[in-house]
Amino acid sequence: MKHIDEYRDEKVISGMASTISRRKAAKPLKFMHVCGTHENAIARFGLRALLPEWIRIIAGPGCPVCICPTEDIDLASQIALEKKAAIVTFGDMMKVPATDGSLFDVKSSGGKIHVVYSPSDAVSMARENPYEEICFFGVGFETTAAPVAAAILSRPPDNFSMISSHRIIPPALELLLNRDDVAIDGFILPGHVTTVMGYSEYEDFPKKYGKGVAIAGFEPADVLLAILNLVEQVIEKDYKVFNCYRRSVTREGNRLAREAIQNVFEISDSRWRGIGIIKNSGLKLRTEFQKYDAVKKFQLRKEKESIDLNPGCLCHLIMIGKIEPPECPMFGKRCTPEFPYGPCMVSSEGTCRLHHGL
Amino acid sequence: MCLGIPMKVVKIEENLGIVETGGVKRRIFLDLIDDVKEGDYVIVHAGYAIHRIDEKEAQENLDLIRQYLSATELS
Ligand code: SF4
Numbered sequence: 177m178k179h180i181d182e183y184r185d186e187k188v189i190s191g192m193a194s195t196i197s198r199r200k201a202a203k204p205l206k207f208m209h210v211c212g213t214h215e216n217a218i219a220r221f222g223l224r225a226l227l228p229e230w231i232r233i234i235a236g237p238g239c240p241v242c243i244c245p246t247e248d249i250d251l252a253s254q255i256a257l258e259k260k261a262a263i264v265t266f267g268d269m270m271k272v273p274a275t276d277g278s279l280f281d282v283k284s285s286g287g288k289i290h291v292v293y294s295p296s297d298a299v300s301m302a303r304e305n306p307y308e309e310i311c312f313f314g315v316g317f318e319t320t321a322a323p324v325a326a327a328i329l330s331r332p333p334d335n336f337s338m339i340s341s342h343r344i345i346p347p348a349l350e351l352l353l354n355r356d357d358v359a360i361d362g363f364i365l366p367g368h369v370t371t372v373m374g375y376s377e378y379e380d381f382p383k384k385y386g387k388g389v390a391i392a393g394f395e396p397a398d399v400l401l402a403i404l405n406l407v408e409q410v411i412e413k414d415y416k417v418f419n420c421y422r423r424s425v426t427r428e429g430n431r432l433a434r435e436a437i438q439n440v441f442e443i444s445d446s447r448w449r450g451i452g453i454i455k456n457s458g459l460k461l462r463t464e465f466q467k468y469d470a471v472k473k474f475q476l477r478k479e480k481e482s483i484d485l486n487p488g489c490l491c492h493l494i495m496i497g498k499i500e501p502p503e504c505p506m507f508g509k510r511c512t513p514e515f516p517y518g519p520c521m522v523s524s525e526g527t528c529r530l531h532h533g534l
Numbered sequence: 535m536c537l538g539i540p541m542k543v544v545k546i547e548e549n550l551g552i553v554e555t556g557g558v559k560r561r562i563f564l565d566l567i568d569d570v571k572e573g574d575y576v577i578v579h580a581g582y583a584i585h586r587i588d589e590k591e592a593q594e595n596l597d598l599i600r601q602y603l604s605a606t607e608l609s
Binding site: 177178179180182183188191192195266293294295296297316319320322323324326329330368371372394397401404405420421422423424426430432433436 | 539540542555556563565566567568575577579580581582584585587588591592594595596598599602603
């Protein structure tokens, strides 16, 4: 298939892997990616096994389902059960554990929960069912915020509302760069977030933090190219933002998508599950679109504190790359893809789930 | 949520497109990209095309991989 097979070519992949192995950095290196789709590609193509033992690739807070705070899932449950509105969301949200169970449990108790592939499907549902309240539960980073913004700009009817649990990536990276307990030698940036936003906002990072940044696509050659480039940057001590995903990413990003996000959302301080509140890291609806804000519409009041992590779950350490899944005592025992105990075991982008096997 | 696979645009009607990859067809929205034509490849996320793959950029990407391989192999 065009634009895919070229990047799965075995000769290219083994050539790159051996080039990486022949380079020698002065110390072991640890690179972090912040994208569930990267973790998925790394696991699916077995890329870790191709790398020399002095390179470790760890997953950061890049799974949007995993970092969605429990309070938002609790809110969605409350809307479904008390307000009898239909909650419409992405399939990955269904099994995520929340304070009183998952959305799947809400559905079993009679709540209306529908899974869609696109926010536009939620808008169509609202148009087709004018007497029913349809509430879209939107999670995801910039890449998802753009389609959601486009759907809002299509002016959904009054029986449509949404919970915006969207997050943006740069503040999370800064937070990690400012911690000294997570020593990272470079970042692999998420290809599709950068497709939407461009990479100009990362250009300060290499100077400010002395770390390399490489933007990667999702095929094996893309990820290896980014690793190869980061190794070079460390060896040369010449840190920069390097675009390895030129068929999709430009410095400015996608103008229409950025405008849609800016027109619909404004930046807010937001909670990341397992990490806490990160300043300026979330997107909430602008004043003009408040009529779609589900919290206002249903006048919801928080009845009890939400619990982000079940006792013993180490997702907070997984999400900042401090430990790897097998180090959690629950991994594969109390916590499995069938019966996830923590959020990182749910989605096909979650680090624990991917370590457990697809 | 996002597998990042390029899909070929086989049909366009206003802001709607039909895209195809490996025999799977899907209906998507084209609101977030400019100048798309039938036959183009796009990257789709949550039902919307978020990028149109330009042939020049695609070639540059492959050249980058080749350059990298040959330069590092020689050194
Ligand atoms: S194995 Fe389960 S409980 Fe442990 S960190 Fe991962 S998701 Fe949380």
